[in-house]
Amino acid sequence: MTNKYSLIRSVKVRAFVAFVSFVFAGCSSVSSIEKEGKKLPFFGSMEVQRFTLPNGLKLLVLEDSSSPTFAYQTWYRVGSRDEEPKYTGLAHLFEHLMFKGTKNLPEGQLDRILEQAGAEGENAFTSRDYTVYVQELPKDKLDLIAKLESDRMVNLVVNDDSFKTEREVVQNERRMRNENSPDGLMYQEIFGLAFTKHSYRWPVIGYEEDLARMSSKEPREFYESHYAPNHATIVVVGDVKASEVLKTVMKYYGDLKAKNLPEKIVPMEPEQTSPRHKTLKLNTQVQKLMVAYPVPAVVHEDIPALEVMRSVLTSGKSSRLSKALVESGIMTSIDTYDLDDRDPSILTFVGNLQRGKKATQAESVMLAEIEKFKKAPISQSELERAKNSLQAQFYDGLSSPSEKANFLGHYETVSDSFRTGVNIFTKIGAVTATQIQAAAKKYLNPNSRSVVMGVQK
Amino acid sequence: MKMTKLFLSLGIFGFALSASAIETRFESDSSLPVVYLNVAVKAGAANDPHGQAGIGNFVGEMMMRGTKTRTKAQIDETLDLLGATLSVETRTEAIIFRGRVLSSKLAEYMEVVHDIITNPSFPEREIKKLKAEISSDIVETRGKDGPLAKVFWDGFLFEGHPYGKPILGKLRDLEKLKRDDLVRHYRDLFQDRNLLVVGSGDSEASFVESWAKRLAEARPDTSGENPVHVADAPKNPAKREILFVDKPDRTQTQLYFGQVGVRMTDPRFFPLHLANHVFGGGSFSARLMTEVRVKRGWSYGAYSYFRQGIRPRSFQAYTFPATKDTPGAVALVDQMLREWKEKGITPAEYEFAKSSLINSAGFAYNTPGKRVENILLEKTLDLPDGFMKTFAEHLSKVTLAEANAAVKDFVDPDRMHVMLLGTAKDLKAKFATSLKVPESEIKVVPYTKE
Known part of the structure; x- marks a missing residue:
């Protein structure tokens, strides 16, 4: 489970304006970059080729000829983490504006051209750590998409009228995801409770008053500060040749200038030493519960053990918490959100109560079960079960070109290398029961938990 | 049209409709060591009898809660140990058991699914528990405007027609469901002529077809009139x-x-x-x-x-x-x-x-x-x-x-x-x-x- 925002847009009919053709004239040739490119193992016999252009743009290519298509994704290393207080939601709002016009292309034409070319799943999403633009296309459209994406990387135009309309669209998205959604409000509150200093404390979609405060000036500044080739990774997976992809990417992005983009200094979150509780009165007829514990960043060496731990606790109907909370008739579901943030974040248990049951009771049972879990190593059978489940989930998440591209782009962006994700998967196979117990003792500290309960208004 | 022709060459399914009487389709794909296996019955919420809205979904869920040889806990433990998933998706005109398993565990997984499809026991204790869970889900949906509106929309557009029946059912109907109702509905729907096995993944089509054949052989002969009926077409009102x-x-x-x-x-x-x-x-x-x-x-x-x-x-x-x-x-x-x-x-x-x-x-x-x-x-x-x-x-x-x-x-x-x-x-x-x-x-x- 993750909370990402998928956006959709619309376009108007206008004549296509030809792009300025970029002529590569840099000091590095395609062949020299190709020679410096690396072939890195992925899963099974799959290999990923990684290239870095002189302007800092990273390119990952995975050849997969199972269908005459390819996924093309552009990952920018900017998300709500990089926003400032009072301007929350700017990264996501800006993502909407990326579908407006450029200096070369009138507003609406991007979508229209891609749609006519047979693009599938043209979309975008923003998370705490990144913003991503995604498409799948027939195999002969590589040149087209590279031309379009490189253009909006540097030539976007944000005018007042389109900004105002799109801000209202985002306010409506916020009404849908948060304001009128008990689950959305709970999710917003758990991050607001668990974080006091770090920018993960505000919602990706932002607060209503912050969105209302913005003018088109802030998105323009945001674009200048965060969108540049040296702040992005292009991921291409499908029926392509890596050498051809490199050649095409060099053709359209090779001359784009790198920018001096200062690294955002995000305040460290101080250690939490006492539990925090909040009760929300919601338009709900069953109570809801979220319990969060601080956990390390995705690159931390404890992540594989934490992954197995959360699987033992909540994955499958025979998991510890499912038996204690669902099987016992207290809750209808218990789950956790993914551990995938760039900075230290939270492991959140989330579930709905059965009719007439209290969230306070569920929290007590959960805490007791977790304390029991910490007292003795799990059995080999439980360990095997969790590992099998995680293995199947990993493979399940790689069943299409776009899913493979998601995996590569995600880990490449939050950790600098997609190999982090591969290594987590590999290390899970070697995690021991003792390591899981140690992780539980270290991270599932009742004094550092944050709890949000949703009750009927 | 060039791309369309390329696309049309995709997908080599093994087709089978033999004496097994359960139609089976499986596409071998060894790119990842996973198998997806679906068992579908060609009847869904629209086939719920009057006054028993939700029974199709309820039967599907109950089938995973106990067989003549396995308790719910044993089924859960076995599936989880295999790293497998099995869930029920009820549609208006289908109930689908959706499964995913590591290919190395497929044979063991098939044994459990075979048992679930052919030998459900509908234990009273689980009926009571499931009623509590589903009725909680129904009232929980009232907090979600999109899904809630969809339930009202179907009921309004298809008032009095089977297409208007809510998948999860109605609280008053669920409360009245008895074990005998579930057994009867299971017998009516889960007949070989209404069943379908469809999947893909890292296995051979012949292996899945053999399994489907054994599934059919383990089931009683249900020739005669098919109890699954298709309703008449819905009609628009005379005015808005x-x-x-x-x-x-x-x-x-x-x-x-x-x-x-x-x-x-x-x-x-x-x-x-x-x-x-x-x-x-x-x-x-x-x-x-x-x-x-x-x-x-x-x-x-x-x-x-x-x-x-x-x-x-x-x-x-x-x-x-x-x-x-x-x-x-x-x-x-x-x-x-x-x-x-x-x-x-x-x-x-x-x-x-x-x-x-x-x-x-x-x-x-x-x-x-x-x-x-x-x-x-x-x-x-x-x-x-x-x-x-x-x-x-x-x-x-x-x-x-x-x-x-x-x-x-x-x-x-x-x-x-x-x-x-x-x-x-x-x-x-x-x-x-x-x-x-x-x-x-x-x-x-x-x-x-x-």
Whole structure:
């Protein structure tokens, strides 16, 4: 489970304006970059080729000829983490504006051209750590998409009228995801409770008053500060040749200038030493519960053990918490959100109560079960079960070109290398029961938990 | 058309319909060590008997809660140990057991699924527990405006017709369900002639076919009349029907306009599909999205779409504007539907929609997972084999005149159902004004009504 925002847009009919053709004239040739490119193992016999252009743009290519298509994704290393207080939601709002016009292309034409070319799943999403633009296309459209994406990387135009309309669209998205959604409000509150200093404390979609405060000036500044080739990774997976992809990417992005983009200094979150509780009165007829514990960043060496731990606790109907909370008739579901943030974040248990049951009771049972879990190593059978489940989930998440591209782009962006994700998967196979117990003792500290309960208004 | 031909070569399924009497389709794909296995019964919520709404879904869930040789706990433990998943998805006209397992564990997994399909025991204790869980899910849905509106919309559009039955059921019906009802419904639905095995992944088609054959052999002979009946086609009302679902404190509403739809095999379907792509069919350049979202910012989305059934099911336009913009959105969508009927689509819109739909048609079946879903649709909706691969071919033959004639013939704003979920004290009068009707023509129901 993750909370990402998928956006959709619309376009108007206008004549296509030809792009300025970029002529590569840099000091590095395609062949020299190709020679410096690396072939890195992925899963099974799959290999990923990684290239870095002189302007800092990273390119990952995975050849997969199972269908005459390819996924093309552009990952920018900017998300709500990089926003400032009072301007929350700017990264996501800006993502909407990326579908407006450029200096070369009138507003609406991007979508229209891609749609006519047979693009599938043209979309975008923003998370705490990144913003991503995604498409799948027939195999002969590589040149087209590279031309379009490189253009909006540097030539976007944000005018007042389109900004105002799109801000209202985002306010409506916020009404849908948060304001009128008990689950959305709970999710917003758990991050607001668990974080006091770090920018993960505000919602990706932002607060209503912050969105209302913005003018088109802030998105323009945001674009200048965060969108540049040296702040992005292009991921291409499908029926392509890596050498051809490199050649095409060099053709359209090779001359784009790198920018001096200062690294955002995000305040460290101080250690939490006492539990925090909040009760929300919601338009709900069953109570809801979220319990969060601080956990390390995705690159931390404890992540594989934490992954197995959360699987033992909540994955499958025979998991510890499912038996204690669902099987016992207290809750209808218990789950956790993914551990995938760039900075230290939270492991959140989330579930709905059965009719007439209290969230306070569920929290007590959960805490007791977790304390029991910490007292003795799990059995080999439980360990095997969790590992099998995680293995199947990993493979399940790689069943299409776009899913493979998601995996590569995600880990490449939050950790600098997609190999982090591969290594987590590999290390899970070697995690021991003792390591899981140690992780539980270290991270599932009742004094550092944050709890949000949703009750009927 | 070059890309379409390339796409058409995709997907080599093993086909089998032998003495086993359970139709089986499996596509071998060894790219990842995982197998996806679905067992579907060609009957769903529409087949729930009167007064037993939700029984189809309930039976499906109960089958995983105990067999003659395994308790629920044993089933759960075994599936989890294999790293497998098995869940029930109930649709209006299908119940599908969806499974995923590591290919190295497939044989053990098949044993459990075989037991679940052939030997469910429906233990009383689990019936009681499941009633508590599902009734909690039903009331939990009341907190989610989108899913809640969809339940009301189906009930309103198909009032008195099986297509209007809620998948999870109604609280009062669930409470009355008895074990004997479940056993009877299981026997009626889970007959070999109604079953289908469809999957893909890292295994051989022959291995899955052998398993399906053993599944059939372990089941009783059920020749004679098939108890699964298809209902008559639903009908539109003589005049427009209007419903307001009243829920407090809404800052956003759920708005539907709609009518009974057309089957995919209806000669009007492809002309309508093309014309709807222009009007609101998932395209970023569609009229609804352009007018409601891009120009006015009134809603995050605005769409129109057909839903399919064995009988004609539904066509609807849907959007979810801010409460403050709802009166305007109601009037705008109403006006746009009328203009669409009156004037059709333009030659430029026709050309654009046609090329977009044809060029992207291959994405409907470019992965094993999508091809599996297409087979499930074809078999459970009684469509010809391979129908989902024929969109490009059909659309290439549609003319502008055919598209506009189909719209004129089919779209019927004066006999549509219109439904709004929002806060009545803020909006009922404005809703009536936007639709140009007296308030008395609007039926208001509380959001907790079943």
